[in-house]
Amino acid sequence: MLITTPNLTRPDESYARLIATHEGLSEAESHALNARLILILMNHIGDEAVLAEAMLLARDPSAV
Amino acid sequence: MKHDIPERYTLAFRLYPYAKSPDQDATTPVRHKAVVVGGGPIGLATALDLGRRGVPVVLLDDHEGAGLGSRALCFAKRTLEICDRLGAAKPMLAKGVQWNLGKVFHDDRLLYEFNLLPEGGHAFPAFINLQQPWFEKFLHDAIVAAQAEGAPIELRGKNRVDAVTPAADHVALDVMTPDGPYKVEAEWLIACDGARSPLRNMLGLGFDGRVFEDNFLIADVKMKADFPTERWFWFEPHFKSGDSALLHKQPDDIWRIDFQLGWNIDRAKELEPARIRARVDAMLGPDVDYELDWCSIYTFQCRRMERFRHGRVLFAGDSAHLVSPFGARGANSGVQDVDNLAWKLALVVEGVAPERLLDSYDAERVHGAEENILNSTRATDFITPKTPVSKMFRNAVLALAGSLPFARTVVNSGRLSMPCTYDGSVLNGADHPAMPARTRPGSPCPDAPLDRGWLLSRLGRGFTLMGIGLEVPKAMAGHGVALEGLSLAPTPELGARYLGGAERAVYLIRPDQHVAARWDHLDEAAVAAALARAIGKE
Ligand SMILES: Cc1cc2nc3c(=O)[nH]c(=O)nc-3n(C[C@H](O)[C@H](O)[C@H](O)COP(=O)(O)OP(=O)(O)OC[C@H]3O[C@@H](n4cnc5c(N)ncnc54)[C@H](O)[C@@H]3O)c2cc1C
Numbered sequence: 001m002l003i004t005t006p007n008l009t010r011p012d013e014s015y016a017r018l019i020a021t022h023e024g025l026s027e028a029e030s031h032a033l034n035a036r037l038i039l040i041l042m043n044h045i046g047d048e049a050v051l052a053e054a055m056l057l058a059r060d061p062s063a064v
Numbered sequence: 065m066k067h068d069i070p071e072r073y074t075l076a077f078r079l080y081p082y083a084k085s086p087d088q089d090a091t092t093p094v095r096h097k098a099v100v101v102g103g104g105p106i107g108l109a110t111a112l113d114l115g116r117r118g119v120p121v122v123l124l125d126d127h128e129g130a131g132l133g134s135r136a137l138c139f140a141k142r143t144l145e146i147c148d149r150l151g152a153a154k155p156m157l158a159k160g161v162q163w164n165l166g167k168v169f170h171d172d173r174l175l176y177e178f179n180l181l182p183e184g185g186h187a188f189p190a191f192i193n194l195q196q197p198w199f200e201k202f203l204h205d206a207i208v209a210a211q212a213e214g215a216p217i218e219l220r221g222k223n224r225v226d227a228v229t230p231a232a233d234h235v236a237l238d239v240m241t242p243d244g245p246y247k248v249e250a251e252w253l254i255a256c257d258g259a260r261s262p263l264r265n266m267l268g269l270g271f272d273g274r275v276f277e278d279n280f281l282i283a284d285v286k287m288k289a290d291f292p293t294e295r296w297f298w299f300e301p302h303f304k305s306g307d308s309a310l311l312h313k314q315p316d317d318i319w320r321i322d323f324q325l326g327w328n329i330d331r332a333k334e335l336e337p338a339r340i341r342a343r344v345d346a347m348l349g350p351d352v353d354y355e356l357d358w359c360s361i362y363t364f365q366c367r368r369m370e371r372f373r374h375g376r377v378l379f380a381g382d383s384a385h386l387v388s389p390f391g392a393r394g395a396n397s398g399v400q401d402v403d404n405l406a407w408k409l410a411l412v413v414e415g416v417a418p419e420r421l422l423d424s425y426d427a428e429r430v431h432g433a434e435e436n437i438l439n440s441t442r443a444t445d446f447i448t449p450k451t452p453v454s455k456m457f458r459n460a461v462l463a464l465a466g467s468l469p470f471a472r473t474v475v476n477s478g479r480l481s482m483p484c485t486y487d488g489s490v491l492n493g494a495d496h497p498a499m500p501a502r503t504r505p506g507s508p509c510p511d512a513p514l515d516r517g518w519l520l521s522r523l524g525r526g527f528t529l530m531g532i533g534l535e536v537p538k539a540m541a542g543h544g545v546a547l548e549g550l551s552l553a554p555t556p557e558l559g560a561r562y563l564g565g566a567e568r569a570v571y572l573i574r575p576d577q578h579v580a581a582r583w584d585h586l587d588e589a590a591v592a593a594a595l596a597r598a599i600g601k602e
Binding site for chain 1: 470474
């Protein structure tokens, strides 16, 4: 089951870190970083069913 | 000889020269039990398997042997096991180049190495590399040997099928030969006439799928080089000879080199020897001496027929399904078609099994083709990404794969052909929950070393009842089918591959060495019921 209820231990910090991680990168570099980040997080989650839910939700955020 | 049967390709081996058959002078068409059209690897294997099972079979091909040229190269373990059952594997193994190790590069970086067969205790290696004409020649040698032992196989070269007319109890064929046309009939027709299948077209049957918008230059070069016997694959190689490149060893000091050229190319220009040499030089470096042996450009496709059985016509091999070569699933999957079809057709021809057993050929091999097309499509999409975002993710995977092992599991330069498990087949019987998943009903039996020799070579030509840790009768019969008993003492390999958590096991094994059903005790009534199911009587 994909967790969609609040689950971030430090939401503001994590969001700021995400933005800071992209600092100084060109748009193409940022896209590549995002791709690597998604892959790393995908592996952390692991479960194919959870990933499928997350991808559906990202494609259509109203589909909860 | 009055009529010319033009050759569409040059022969590597002339194996079955044209000889006039008495059928050509018959006043009414002669009817045969089984006719195979096409003498490529799949047609030859079909004729061999049927003939060894005692089914009289005539094979028609419009050439007289194996074609020259760079096509199939990698033959998988399961193919070798099937060829061993057919008496053809020994020379393949002797001539073929064995390999288990692969290396994957991005640009000029080695990302990682992989080993295809980390598990010991198998008679055959994961793969051998052998040029397709040799594979065909060894099948033909086995046909000659089987004929000498009385197998009713007849090969007719320069016999081109020009028309096919299905009827209720046979299929009529119009055949052209150097001595002119004749008619012949088949109770069962097996269409192994390749990707362009004239028979499929004559019957107006579809072949749907997808063409990949890319061209691949295949160059076989002859050189004395001391690269190791491994498969090397480059994504975006630093030597810029293509968007991807592959280097693979063949017998006779020949190497297969493969360059991905892109979609909008000038074919004729790319095939000029000077241009090919420039690409090869960039890859191998300036000091390597080599000759170009054979070169061609391919566009890859994934297609299949909706159904492989059309009444008395059965399609097998490339005529039924086509995949891109990534993963070496073409000939390898066609050989599995043969393995699946021959015993079923033999039982139907003998009148032991009902005709609907052949519908399970359709169901099981369509399932196999789906799996192969899925794998081949995914590999092709990884190697030649279709959109900028797909390419970005592909390169992100490659960027991580050097240091993070998880990313290597996503890298896809071809998932090399593995045998298909017929999950959900109507032929499957009882399963046992404590036994390993890899030998569940529908699975091909994994090999295992025995006291003397190997497990697979001990399985019978027909159905086998295998007992591990318990005695099964040496012979049983049911529903007109003989059942050979094989009682084995547990070994570590048999334990891991067949027992799992069970203490003993009884396996009902089909003639194609796939598991039909399994139990942890011997119940002859249950075995008879599973046997009935496995021959389509239920
Ligand atoms: C570049 C490349 C690399 C490949 N690499 C691999 C690999 O590594 N491993 C692998 O397993 N597969 C590989 N393949 C696929 C493999 O070559 C094919 O899957 C295989 O040849 C199919 O065999 P077949 O017998 O079904 O058809 P074919 O080999 O095409 O044989 C068909 C036969 O039918 C005959 N025929 C056609 N029409 C008629 C007619 N009207 N009358 C009589 N006879 C007729 C033809 O002359 C021919 O002999 C590769 C293919 C390519 C192109």
